[in-house]
Amino acid sequence: MLQIGVIGSGDAEEGEERAAEQVGREIARAGHILLCGGRGGVMEAAARGARSEGGLTVGILPGPYREEANPHIAVAIATDMGHARNAIIARSADALIAVGGGAGTLSEIALGLKMGRPVITIEDAPPRLLISSEGIYHSRSPQEAVKLAEDMAQKTKEE
Numbered sequence: 001m002l003q004i005g006v007i008g009s010g011d012a013e014e015g016e017e018r019a020a021e022q023v024g025r026e027i028a029r030a031g032h033i034l035l036c037g038g039r040g041g042v043m044e045a046a047a048r049g050a051r052s053e054g055g056l057t058v059g060i061l062p063g064p065y066r067e068e069a070n071p072h073i074a075v076a077i078a079t080d081m082g083h084a085r086n087a088i089i090a091r092s093a094d095a096l097i098a099v100g101g102g103a104g105t106l107s108e109i110a111l112g113l114k115m116g117r118p119v120i121t122i123e124d125a126p127p128r129l130l131i132s133s134e135g136i137y138h139s140r141s142p143q144e145a146v147k148l149a150e151d152m153a154q155k156t157k158e159e
Contacts, residue, residue, distance in 0.1 A: 003058075004149050005035045005093030005117075007086075007108040008042025008101040016042055016100030019122050021049035022142035023097055028055025030146055035060065035093050037085070038069045038076055042099045047072035060088050083107065090115050094157070095149035097122070109136065118152030120145045 004027050008020060024046035027034045034050040036043040038059020047057040051072045059073035062082050069076035079085045083104065090096065090111035095118045098105055112119050113135045123140045137152060139145040 002032045002094040002150065002153050003035045003092060004032050004146070004153075005089050005096040005108075005112070006042065006046040006099060007036070007089065007096055007105050008046075008099040009105060010037070010039050010041040010043065012041035012045065012100050015124065017045040019124060019142055020045035020099040023099060023122070023145055024049025024051075024055070024057075025053050026142050026146035027149075028053035030150065032146075032150075033058060035089060036073075037062070037089060038073050040070060042101065044070040044072060046099070060085050060092070087111050090117060093117060094153035095120065097145045097149055116156060118149065118156055120148045120152070 006023055020042040024034055028050040034057045036046055038061045050057050057073050058075040059069045061068050061078045062085050064078050064080035066076035066078045086108045096112040097120045109119050119136045121138050122145050137148050139148050
């Protein structure tokens, strides 16, 4: 069982939310744990998708209160660390799937890469400020994103 982080904007666009929800469903169907920032937008959509399939969702919250979590988070971890909580998400995930997002998402991508985590994007919902980098993998669908996350996380663990 892997911990797959889903990262993206708290104020996601409609297409990003649809993709994130499908990513969440695919993570749960594969028997993995969904790890995210626990708030709205991409995070909420992914958690909603995972919970709809009976999956376990963990939210690493920026503030001091577990009540800040969206209603689809099963395990809420209040950090009171603000954006610094992105490092916890990157460190705790076996792989990261980025759905849309802006500068905050890019910081999570950079932290994940620095920590040796594979980062997967979705062709139809790429991070808005994404730059090309070694270790970032692009997929064409939520299903392919989860499969790539599994494959690359296993490969990284074997190295």
